[in-house]
Amino acid sequence: MDSQKQYEALLAQWGYKDTTVEDYARRQKRARQAKALVAFFKATVASIKKVSLRSHTLSQAN
Numbered sequence: 862m863d864s865q866k867q868y869e870a871l872l873a874q875w876g877y878k879d880t881t882v883e884d885y886a887r888r889q890k891r892a893r894q895a896k897a898l899v900a901f902f903k904a905t906v907a908s909i910k911k912v913s914l915r916s917h918t919l920s921q922a923n
Contacts, residue, residue: 872879 869879
């Protein structure tokens with residue numbers, strides 16, 4: 862029996878469950894969500910700047 866199996870057996874004996882895989886998946890999901898949120902806000906700010914710059918340029922042309 863390798864050390865990982867011994868560790869899991871001890872956890873099971875004590876009534877605990879090894880949740881490292883679930884914890885890792887949860888952290889990855891949070892990281893993806895945070896990355897998507899940052900990308901959304903960057904795109905929103907860039908879009909606002911673009912529209913603002915365009916209206917400013919149009920008002921100077923008149």
